[in-house]
Amino acid sequence: SYELTQPPSVSVSPGQTAFITCSGDQLGFRYASWYQQQPGQSPVLVIYQGNRRPSGIPERFSGSNSGNTATLTIRGTQAMDEADYYCQAWDGSTAYVFGPGTRVTVL
Amino acid sequence: QVQLVESGGGVVQPGRSLRLSCAASGFTFSSFGMHWVRQAPGKGLEWVAVISYDTNYKDYAASVKGRFTISRDNSRNMLFLQMNSLGTDDTAFYYCAKASAREFDYWGQGALVTVSS
Numbered sequence: 001s002y003e004l005t006q007p008p009s010v011s012v013s014p015g016q017t018a019f020i021t022c023s024g025d026q027l028g029f030r031y032a033s034w035y036q037q038q039p040g041q042s043p044v045l046v047i048y049q050g051n052r053r054p055s056g057i058p059e060r061f062s063g064s065n066s067g068n069t070a071t072l073t074i075r076g077t078q079a080m081d082e083a084d085y086y087c088q089a090w091d092g093s094t095a096y097v098f099g100p101g102t103r104v105t106v107l
Numbered sequence: 108q109v110q111l112v113e114s115g116g117g118v119v120q121p122g123r124s125l126r127l128s129c130a131a132s133g134f135t136f137s138s139f140g141m142h143w144v145r146q147a148p149g150k151g152l153e154w155v156a157v158i159s160y161d162t163n164y165k166d167y168a169a170s171v172k173g174r175f176t177i178s179r180d181n182s183r184n185m186l187f188l189q190m191n192s193l194g195t196d197d198t199a200f201y202y203c204a205k206a207s208a209r210e211f212d213y214w215g216q217g218a219l220v221t222v223s224s
Contacts, residue, residue: 001169030209031208031209031210033209033210033211035152035211037152042202042214042215042216042217043144043152043202043211043214044214045210045211045212045213048207048208048210048212049208049209049210054212086151086152088152088210088211089209090209095154095166095168096142096154096157096209096211097154098151098152098153098154099151100151101151101152
């Protein structure tokens with residue numbers, strides 16, 4: 001079965017840039033999506049098709065793909081960005097797969 | 108604006124059944140596929156099931172195949188998940204989510220299902 005891997009946690013200082021990686025076989029060809037989930041809230045789509053941003057999502061969120069890795073970048077990180085972030089991809093057959101999630105802490 | 112509101116969650120004994128509903132509004136429900144995604148307390152997200160806009164296509168995660176059934180009523184803008192033979196591993200928040208290509212662009216607030224004796 002297809003699997004995605006993410007670091008369990010990322011720490012970033014306010015105003016700095018956070019990089020959250022997601023790895024999976026040929027992920028760059030699978031159009032990774034990213035979801036933000038704040039404590040006690042439902043997930044929110046922040047990046048889709050690798051690097052597209054839904055309306056209403058701040059420009060400081062961006063995505064990129066290369067080979068087997070997708071990266072979510074948060075520039076000028078703010079305290080409100082502290083949350084769990086999940087990558088997701090379609091396995092090319094039938095299943096929709098999520099990564100295990102990365103807890104972003106703004107110190 | 109898009110709204111998805113789940114209902115039907117609760118506490119159920121192992122081996123019993125439960126039916127979740129999701130009321131959709133703010134978009135043309137009959138034009139979009141829909142998903143169920145679940146999240147055990149304190150754990151990550153797990154895709155559960157998908158149904159196409161016209162009900163012709165349905166698919167399930169291996170962990171629920173044969174026990175769960177996804178359905179929809181386009182005349183009422185409603186999505187359903189019939190869950191049978193529930194086990195303690197099925198305890199989770201269940202979210203309905205609107206499909207967009209290969210991602211989930213809107214999510215409901217979730218319904219908690221607790222399987223316990």
